[in-house]
Amino acid sequence: xxxxxxxxxxxxxxxxxxxxxxxxxxxxxxxxxxxxxxxxxxxxxxxxxxxxxxxxxxxxxxxxxxxxxxxxxxxxxxxxxxxxxxxxxxxxxxxxxxxxxxxxxxxxxxxxxxxxxxxxxxxxxxxxxxxxxxxxxxxxxxxxxxxxxxxxxxxxxxxxxxxxxxxxxxxxxxxxxxxxxxxxxxxxxxxxxxxxxxxxxxxxxxxxxxxxxxxxxxxxxxxxxxxxxxxxxxxxxxxxxxxxxxxxxxxxxxxxxxxxxxxxxxxxxxxxxxxxxxxxxxxxxxxxxxxxxxxxxxxxxxxxxxxxxxxxxxxxxxxxxxxxxxxxxxxxxxxxxxxxxxxxxxxxxxxxxxxxxxxxxxxxxxxxxxxxxxxxxxxxxxxxxxxxxxxxxxxxxxxxxxxxxxxxxxxxxxxxxxxxxxxxxxxxxxxxxxxxxxxxxxxxxxxxxxxxxxxxxxxxxxxxxxxxxxxxxxxxxxxxxxxxxxxxxxxxxxx
Amino acid sequence: xxxxxxxxxxxxxxxxxxxxxxxxxxxxxxxxxxxxxxxxxxxxxxxxxxxxxxxxxxxxxxxxxxxxxxxxxxxxxxxxxxxxxxxxxxxxxxxxxxxxxxxxxxxxxxxxxxxxxxxxxxxxxxxxxxxxxxxxxxxxxxxxxxxxxxxxxxxxxxxxxxxxxxxxxxxxxxxxxxxxxxxxxxxxxxxxxxxxxxxxxxxxxxxxxxxxxxxxxxxxxxxxxxxxxxxxxxxxxxxxxxxxxxxxxxxxxxxxxxxxxxxxxxxxxxxxxxxxxxxxxxxxxxxxxxxxxxxxxxxxxxxxxxxxxxxxxxxxxxxxxxxxxxxxxxxxxxxxxxxxxxxxxxxxxxxxxxxxxxxxxxxxxxxxxxxxxxxxxxxxxxxxxxxxxxxxxxxxxxxxxxxxxxxxxxx
Numbered sequence: 049x050x051x052x053x054x055x056x057x058x059x060x061x062x063x064x065x066x067x068x069x070x071x072x073x074x075x076x077x078x079x080x081x082x083x084x085x086x087x088x089x090x091x092x093x094x095x096x097x098x099x100x101x102x103x104x105x106x107x108x109x110x111x112x113x114x115x116x117x118x119x120x121x122x123x124x125x126x127x128x129x130x131x132x133x134x135x136x137x138x139x140x141x142x143x144x145x146x147x148x149x150x151x152x153x154x155x156x157x158x159x160x161x162x163x164x165x166x167x168x169x170x171x172x173x174x175x176x177x178x179x180x181x182x183x184x185x186x187x188x189x190x191x192x193x194x195x196x197x198x199x200x201x202x203x204x205x206x207x208x209x210x211x212x213x214x215x216x217x218x219x220x221x222x223x224x225x226x227x228x229x230x231x232x233x234x235x236x237x238x239x240x241x242x243x244x245x246x247x248x249x250x251x252x253x254x255x256x257x258x259x260x261x262x263x264x265x266x267x268x269x270x271x272x273x274x275x276x277x278x279x280x281x282x283x284x285x286x287x288x289x290x291x292x293x294x295x296x297x298x299x300x301x302x303x304x305x306x307x308x309x310x311x312x313x314x315x316x317x318x319x320x321x322x323x324x325x326x327x328x329x330x331x332x333x334x335x336x337x338x339x340x341x342x343x344x345x346x347x348x349x350x351x352x353x354x355x356x357x358x359x360x361x362x363x364x365x366x367x368x369x370x371x372x373x374x375x376x377x378x379x380x381x382x383x384x385x386x387x388x389x390x391x392x393x394x395x396x397x398x399x400x401x402x403x404x405x406x407x408x409x410x411x412x413x414x415x416x417x418x419x420x421x422x423x424x425x426x427x428x429x430x431x432x433x434x435x436x437x438x439x440x441x442x443x444x445x446x447x448x449x450x451x452x453x454x455x456x457x458x459x460x461x462x463x464x465x466x467x468x469x470x471x472x473x474x475x476x477x478x479x480x481x482x483x484x485x486x487x488x489x490x491x492x493x494x495x496x497x498x499x500x501x502x503x504x505x506x507x508x509x510x511x512x513x514x515x516x517x518x519x520x521x522x523x524x525x526x527x528x529x530x531x532x533x534x535x536x537x538x539x540x541x542x543x
Numbered sequence: 544x545x546x547x548x549x550x551x552x553x554x555x556x557x558x559x560x561x562x563x564x565x566x567x568x569x570x571x572x573x574x575x576x577x578x579x580x581x582x583x584x585x586x587x588x589x590x591x592x593x594x595x596x597x598x599x600x601x602x603x604x605x606x607x608x609x610x611x612x613x614x615x616x617x618x619x620x621x622x623x624x625x626x627x628x629x630x631x632x633x634x635x636x637x638x639x640x641x642x643x644x645x646x647x648x649x650x651x652x653x654x655x656x657x658x659x660x661x662x663x664x665x666x667x668x669x670x671x672x673x674x675x676x677x678x679x680x681x682x683x684x685x686x687x688x689x690x691x692x693x694x695x696x697x698x699x700x701x702x703x704x705x706x707x708x709x710x711x712x713x714x715x716x717x718x719x720x721x722x723x724x725x726x727x728x729x730x731x732x733x734x735x736x737x738x739x740x741x742x743x744x745x746x747x748x749x750x751x752x753x754x755x756x757x758x759x760x761x762x763x764x765x766x767x768x769x770x771x772x773x774x775x776x777x778x779x780x781x782x783x784x785x786x787x788x789x790x791x792x793x794x795x796x797x798x799x800x801x802x803x804x805x806x807x808x809x810x811x812x813x814x815x816x817x818x819x820x821x822x823x824x825x826x827x828x829x830x831x832x833x834x835x836x837x838x839x840x841x842x843x844x845x846x847x848x849x850x851x852x853x854x855x856x857x858x859x860x861x862x863x864x865x866x867x868x869x870x871x872x873x874x875x876x877x878x879x880x881x882x883x884x885x886x887x888x889x890x891x892x893x894x895x896x897x898x899x900x901x902x903x904x905x906x907x908x909x910x911x912x913x914x915x916x917x918x919x920x921x922x923x924x925x926x927x928x929x930x931x932x933x934x935x936x937x938x939x940x941x942x943x944x945x946x947x948x949x950x951x952x953x954x
Binding site for chain 1: 564603604605606607628658660664665668669671672681683684685686687688689691692693694695696697698699700701702703704705707708709713724725726727728752755756757758759760794795796797798801802805849850851852853874877878902903904921922924925927928931932934935937938939941942950951
């Protein structure tokens with residue numbers, strides 16, 4: 049992975065930068081010691097590590113603003129970091145950049161039940177928001193599997209999804225507002241407690257911008273009333289094709305379940321061995337379908353889904369009878385990553401989205417690739433919205449095996465794009481998929497995206513080297529290309 | 544009247560924009576013109592009319608998306624979706640009559656440009672929440688795309704959000720993909736009829752807040768004062784002579800019956816509670832989403848306020864103190880349609896001040912030309928956001944040839 053060449057001049061100014069930061073933030077919020085810096089050398093994509101120039105942990109918006117203003121004026125790069133759980137390397141430090149950690153922004157500011165929203169600092173975890181409002185019967189819908197640790201600010205940067213996004217949307221559909229510090233230190237507010245933004249929808253583009261546009265210092269999210277009840281059905285199928293047919297038939301019947309997850313044989317076996325969730329071991333595909341709402345609705349939908357599944361030929365069917373049993377059904381799926389991880393010294397987790405109807409084609413081709421690369425792959429899949437998570441197993445101690453695993457992963461993502469899907473469904477591009485962007489986008493597509501970046505950060509100081517494979521200077525991007533000889537215009541009908 | 548260019552293909556759109564760029568001609572980007580009156584009045588040299596760039600290009604009901612050319616009439620899209628028992632969840636409104644035109648002329652491109660949504664906004668989001676991807680020609684005369692045909696997609700910046708609601712000032716969208724979902728099996732509307740006298744706006748907002756905070760999954764919440772309710776085509780509402788608070792419940796049959804009963808019980812303390820069935824529900828919610836009640840008063844000034852839901856009635860009644868006008872509420876109070884008889888500029892300033900106090904924004908939807916040219920049509924931005932807005936425009940349309948000035952001066 050090629051990162052931008054660190055700027056020796058910045059590194060030489062390290063002491064000046066430290067002094068300036070210490071003037072803005074109290075001493076314990078400025079981390080300079082090599083051992084302490086090591087704690088920040090990677091995010092959830094642990095294959096790539098880099099010691100940051102320094103780390104700062106501000107406590108207030110004013111401090112963030114002053115840090116960014118200083119860096120802007122002194123041409124110092126910034127890498128924003130939430131809880132560091134991201135899986136695509138978006139928070140990977142740079143040798144010549146200040147990592148700005150938002151961990152001390154850890155307070156919920158306001159719970160507003162009447163307007164059904166929560167105002168919070170960005171370092172608060174996803175789960176803590178739900179915990180703060182669940183006694184009143186509310187919850188925050190997006191639930192990435194790292195929700196116990198990941199921060200809401202990071203969720204916005206990555207536009208995180210989760211099991212429930214099929215019915216309740218991604219982060220972008222659940223964020224109402226942010227306070228954002230721009231690279232020049234200006235503090236702006238986008239959105240608020242009202243439903244739509246004024247002017248260009250900058251809140252919409254900041255969500256999922258992977259720390260390239262600004263640093264989020266406050267967040268307003270929508271909360272929903274928790275459904276009265278939820279039940280899950282466990283369905284086993286002899287082929288993944290039949291499981292795919294079942295997913296299509298459920299949606300075709302007009303049902304959008306709260307969650308609809310699929311696992312392949314390998315993932316089922318690994319999970320069952322690990323948590324004993326009662327999964328059938330003789331099937332090629334397992335579906336977990338969760339239905340939520342009032343009791344009467346859930347019962348009605350369970351009957352409908354049951355009938356669909358038997359017609360399609362499910363060989364295993366179990367309906368949760370208690371809340372405890374529902375959680376057991378989920379325990380295997382939720383533990384799928386560590387369960388597979390137990391079977392191998394190392395694994396990488398991929399994240400592509402495909403049209404639902406292409407599932408069995410993609411799984412078959414993936415099996416062929418696994419043979420070619422001589423590596424094992426387990427699949428867990430947000431079947432309802434086509435978001436695939438292949439886990440590629442390898443041993444980093446065997447020379448060349450990591451590279452083989454990465455190439456295998458790259459081929460899977462190329463396949464996702466080839467069948468009409470996309471490179472990443474919820475983990476982000478970061479550095480991991482940066483060099484694959486050309487599979488999906490033309491040079492002009494990416495230049496136009498980067499022009500938006502230039503509107504926010506013309507000096508490319510925020511999180512450089514992430515998301516886009518080529519850094520074009522904003523002056524170059526701004527230049528107009530004159531279209532000579534394009535004057536076939538008179539042929540266009542006029543009226 | 545400016546001359547009209549009417550491309551039939553993407554290539555012709557590209558040619559037209561490149562030509563306009565080279566010749567420094569300002570283009571008005573137009574579908575079928577149903578919302579041409581929205582935004583600031585513009586001075587343009589040519590009209591780029593996309594009404595011949597039509598057709599559904601890819602519709603896969605099982606994949607829950609539909610792609611179509613930008614000029615495709617919404618009526619054509621709705622009809623195609625109905626055949627597979629699906630719909631656009633955000634309930635695209637038809638502002639044709641509201642803007643002094645005829646009904647049923649909106650296009651997909653116009654819907655994107657204005658980022659509209661009907662009453663289901665509070666549950667299903669707006670056009671921007673359902674807009675998965677697009678192909679477009681930028682003001683630079685370059686073809687580009689963003690997004691795709693799947694819902695879960697975080698590959699690169701989400702330019703769909705930026706383009707939705709940019710009023711054609713950044714790029715000319717040629718193709719768009721939207722998420723679609725199954726139509727609900729059954730729809731009912733629970734109605735509260737308030738007693739004969741008095742203003743019940745605060746009570747209406749309170750009732751909507753309670754309904755939304757219950758587990759009954761409300762998919763529409765509106766409050767209509769008595770004098771406006773009298774204009775409904777639904778007899779039950781126009782005969783009632785009272786203010787009406789309406790809550791829509793959708794879903795599988797048994798669930799709808801259950802939730803309606805629960806809401807009826809919850810809301811009985813506010814007034815007489817009754818139900819509208821499917822047909823009347825459909826008529827009523829279309830009236831609300833299309834702002835039909837305010838279509839017949841073209842000389843008046845119409846504002847659209849987006850505010851925190853609990854502030855809706857407080858803000859509007861504060862503005863209306865001593866000024867003749869009327870108001871009704873959608874989105875549980877978060878969307879306020881405010882009609883004022885006076886086109887006085889100081890009253891416009893008062894609208895903005897009152898909204899600024901509670902957070903949110905106010906758009907001047909309709910008003911005489913003198914007002915639309917002297918008062919910002921869209922809520923003014925602060926200095927930093929205004930600069931970012933200008934730089935964003937620069938990045939997409941540096942020569943300012945696409946709908947220049949439609950949103951803000953110089954944008």
